[in-house]
Amino acid sequence: MTVAAARPLLEVQGLVKHFPIYEGLMFSRRVGAVQAVDDVSFSIQAGETLGLVGESGCGKSTTGRLILRLIPPTAGSIRYDGVDLQALEPEAMRLKRRDLQIIFQDPYGSLNPRMRVEDIITEPLVIFGEKPGPALTKRARDLLETVGLASFHAKRYPHEFSGGQRQRIGIARALASHPKFIVCDEAVSALDVSIQAQVVNLLQDLQDEFKLTYLFIAHDLGVVKHISDRVAVMYLGKIVEVADKRTLYRQPLHPYTQALLSAIPVPKPRARRARMVLKGDVPSPINPPTGCRFHTRCPYAKEVCREIEPPRIAIATGHEVACHLVKAG
Amino acid sequence: MTEASSNIGYAPELDETPPQPWAFWRTDTFQRLIRHRAFMVGAVLFAIVALVGALAPLITSVDPNALSIRNKFKPPSWEYPFGTDNFGRSQLSRVVYGARLSLGIGLGVLVLNAVFGVLLGAAAGYVRKLDGPLMRVADAFMAFPAILLAIGIAAALGPSSMTAVIAISVVYIPRTARIVRASVLVVREMEFVQAALASGATHYRIVRKHVLPNCMAPLIVQLSFIFAYAVLTEAVLSFLGLGAAPPAPTWGNIIAEGRTYMREAEWITLIPGIVLAVTVLSLNLLGDGLRDVLDPRLKVQQG
Numbered sequence: 001m002t003v004a005a006a007r008p009l010l011e012v013q014g015l016v017k018h019f020p021i022y023e024g025l026m027f028s029r030r031v032g033a034v035q036a037v038d039d040v041s042f043s044i045q046a047g048e049t050l051g052l053v054g055e056s057g058c059g060k061s062t063t064g065r066l067i068l069r070l071i072p073p074t075a076g077s078i079r080y081d082g083v084d085l086q087a088l089e090p091e092a093m094r095l096k097r098r099d100l101q102i103i104f105q106d107p108y109g110s111l112n113p114r115m116r117v118e119d120i121i122t123e124p125l126v127i128f129g130e131k132p133g134p135a136l137t138k139r140a141r142d143l144l145e146t147v148g149l150a151s152f153h154a155k156r157y158p159h160e161f162s163g164g165q166r167q168r169i170g171i172a173r174a175l176a177s178h179p180k181f182i183v184c185d186e187a188v189s190a191l192d193v194s195i196q197a198q199v200v201n202l203l204q205d206l207q208d209e210f211k212l213t214y215l216f217i218a219h220d221l222g223v224v225k226h227i228s229d230r231v232a233v234m235y236l237g238k239i240v241e242v243a244d245k246r247t248l249y250r251q252p253l254h255p256y257t258q259a260l261l262s263a264i265p266v267p268k269p270r271a272r273r274a275r276m277v278l279k280g281d282v283p284s285p286i287n288p289p290t291g292c293r294f295h296t297r298c299p300y301a302k303e304v305c306r307e308i309e310p311p312r313i314a315i316a317t318g319h320e321v322a323c324h325l326v327k328a329g
Numbered sequence: 330m331t332e333a334s335s336n337i338g339y340a341p342e343l344d345e346t347p348p349q350p351w352a353f354w355r356t357d358t359f360q361r362l363i364r365h366r367a368f369m370v371g372a373v374l375f376a377i378v379a380l381v382g383a384l385a386p387l388i389t390s391v392d393p394n395a396l397s398i399r400n401k402f403k404p405p406s407w408e409y410p411f412g413t414d415n416f417g418r419s420q421l422s423r424v425v426y427g428a429r430l431s432l433g434i435g436l437g438v439l440v441l442n443a444v445f446g447v448l449l450g451a452a453a454g455y456v457r458k459l460d461g462p463l464m465r466v467a468d469a470f471m472a473f474p475a476i477l478l479a480i481g482i483a484a485a486l487g488p489s490s491m492t493a494v495i496a497i498s499v500v501y502i503p504r505t506a507r508i509v510r511a512s513v514l515v516v517r518e519m520e521f522v523q524a525a526l527a528s529g530a531t532h533y534r535i536v537r538k539h540v541l542p543n544c545m546a547p548l549i550v551q552l553s554f555i556f557a558y559a560v561l562t563e564a565v566l567s568f569l570g571l572g573a574a575p576p577a578p579t580w581g582n583i584i585a586e587g588r589t590y591m592r593e594a595e596w597i598t599l600i601p602g603i604v605l606a607v608t609v610l611s612l613n614l615l616g617d618g619l620r621d622v623l624d625p626r627l628k629v630q631q632g
Contacts, residue, residue, distance in 0.1 A: 102527045
């Protein structure tokens with residue numbers, strides 16, 4: 001893929017989200033902030049899939065929601081197709097939402113239990129003024145068939161479906177308004193492995209068919225490897241390494257990425273390999289470590305890591321790492 | 330095969346049974362309700378009282394306010410099944426028409442509570458800035474004992490059945506609003522609300538289509554209890570002379586008028602008292618049943 005070819009479809013610059021913590025009931029004061037996302041930048045080319053991986057609580061989902069402006073960022077800019085989404089008036093943003101969609105993690109919580117499947121999946125269309133009628137019903141049935149369900153499912157309620165089927169309904173809803181960009185927020189994490197494979201394949205087929213661009217958020221590196229073109233690794237609100245899939249999985253440079261990759265189970269019981277096991281827990285994002293945020297758990301940490309935050313530097317074309325121990329060239 | 334219908338990858342289990350059209354009596358909720366014994370007892374009792382009230386002119390042809398001094402203080406007999414009072418009025422007619430008045434007032438309170446409780450509760454739960462102010466006002470109202478507040482409002486507005494409706498509603502609306510707010514706070518954080526937001530839904534649409542329909546169960550349960558409290562409070566207000574003006578046959582009025590003659594003609598107070606108690610009991614049973622079935626957090630195992 002030629003990187004310099006065109007303007008990226010999505011460009012995130014210096015994205016920051018701090019959730020303030022208040023104390024006291026009547027006269028509350030701000031006592032701190034959860035630094036969920038801190039200075040995150042990346043870009044996604046049209047038609048590409050960027051995998052975003054990291055441990056629980058590292059800010060992956062928050063990043064996804066910030067991009068869709070479901071929560072307001074503390075700082076930073078999000079440019080979609082050259083338009084700064086933050087600068088849009090609420091109404092203009094609402095109209096932009098046709099192009100940007102999201103698939104949620106929880107197939108049980110993401111469908112309104114009081115609505116029929118056909119009303120759920122055509123809601124994005126009804127919102128933008130399409131009138132209920134035979135055309136809309138037909139569209140609902142087509143969408144259901146596109147995601148591998150049957151058209152006679154349209155009249156049913158969400159509780160009549162299994163988790164995997166519900167996730168397909170969620171995908172059908174995300175496709176309804178012909179979006180160009182979809183955030184898959186742990187879209188397969190809640191599913192059984194066999195169903196995961198089906199849904200991941202479905203997402204890939206849909207990408208080819210409708211020329212979609214994905215931000216694929218997950219904590220399962222195997223799934224990310226399968227679907228992504230490029231992968232960004234997040235740790236405690238920061239992106240520590242970005243590279244195209246092949247490079248990242250073959251030659252991870254950041255110690256955290258190395259640790260993550262060595263944790264992927266290998267389906268060979270007798271295989272021996274060097275496991276890199278991290279000690280301790282993820283530090284609290286309320287009071288993140290100074291310098292490199294990973295230094296408290298990094299087996300190679302040096303003095304400089306404790307004091308100075310490493311900048312993200314390009315090691316090779318498209319391969320960026322934020323680590324003092326990795327030198328350019 | 331058209332492009333859109335290219336079935337990608339996945340064969341759904343093919344149970345082609347066409348889904349039957351939705352009908353309330355086919356739902357699981359309804360099936361559980363009719364198997365709930367307490368609910369059915371309450372529902373049947375309440376249905377009887379409500380029917381009697383609604384069909385009052387068909388049940389008794391005697392005007393509840395027709396005086397007949399010659400027949401005063403008649404104990405229950407074939408001619409006067411519930412006896413007569415100190416003016417010789419047929420107690421049967423008075424109690425039957427009383428059902429109409431009392432339940433009418435209860436229904437008025439119910440409707441006002443549903444409308445304003447939902448509006449205020451949704452506003453407080455969905456709009457963060459309104460939550461604090463609205464709930465502090467609700468706290469202020471709820472700091473008064475219910476009966477005392479109702480008496481105060483009814484006394485300030487002057488006695489009539491309309492005042493009774495308003496006074497009782499004002500007492501219970503903060504409580505309803507609180508319950509709606511609590512549900513809204515839970516539902517607004519659910520992912521399908523985020524999904525609607527991401528699809529470009531307006532806040533009005535989100536509240537109406539996504540939040541409120543999922544807050545109905547606790548509201549329905551609460552309203553059934555409010556109906557019971559309203560009937561009871563109305564009886565108290567008219568007993569104290571703050572409800573509908575005296576010749577009107579509300580249960581509270583009948584009991585108030587009969588209490589002077591309790592020793593000589595106990596049926597005057599006893600019968601409307603029993604009817605009132607049965608009505609309130611039936612609504613409480615009904616509410617308990619609804620809560621068991623609709624509110625899964627309080628679900629109890631039924632043997």
